[in-house]
Amino acid sequence: SYELTQPPSVSVSPGQTARITCSGDALPKQYAYWYQQKPGQAPVMLIYKDRERPSGIPERFSGSSSGTTVTLTISGVQAEDEADYYCQSADISGTYVFGTGTKVTVL
Amino acid sequence: DVQLVESGGGLVQSGGSLRLSCVASGFTFSDYAMNWVRQAPGKGLEWISYISSSTTTTFYTDSVKGRFTISRDNAKNSLYLQMNSLRAEDTAVYYCARDRNIPGGRIPFDYWGQGTLVTVSS
Secondary structure (H helix, E strand, C coil), rough: CEECCCEEEECCCCCCCCEEEEEECCCCCCCCEEECCCCCCCCEEEECCCCCCCCCCCCCCEEEEEEEEEEEEEECCCCHEEEEEEEEEECCCCCCEEEEEEEEEEE | CCCCEEEEEEEEEECCCCEEEEEEEECCCCHEEEEEEEEEECEEEEEEEECCCCCCCCCCCHHCCCCCCEEEEHHEEEEEECCCCCHHCCCCEEEEEEEEEEEEECEEEECCCCCCEEEEEC
């Protein structure tokens, strides 16, 4: 089955930049989406269609795409950004798939 | 404001059944496709089912095909998930999530409910 691979964890100091990658063979042909999930809460959409930001999402969150890898960048990380982050896309048939998830720790 | 409120979770024995509900408000429910996504304790997110706005199209992940049925009642602004032949590995928080239609496609999971916990005891 199709998989989207993320690093299990990323650690970053406040004010620095965190980059979370997501790799999948179908990413050149399917859009990617990013979600943030804090403990005990539902996920929240951060990025859609690779790089678009929904209203209300801070500008420090941005998305990019290159080949089979998409990247979520958090610029000027804040303590409140400590959370789990998931990429999401679809396989070639359009079936939704989530990435393995990345835990971001703010040092 | 968009709101999605799930209910119906609980403790059930292996082999049993459960029906989850998700009540929507703050938007025209009949215009949007909907999904169920689950998250096992300490694990990642897993999409399990989709239903189109008009109910004509449904999809399931392989692990629940033949056991789970997604449905909706647009008159009641409600989404359902009938879960039969439950297994221990179905233990998870179940979220309903909306798909937003855009020209040329849709944006998945733009709003989520808070989830309902299903525990299957073996």
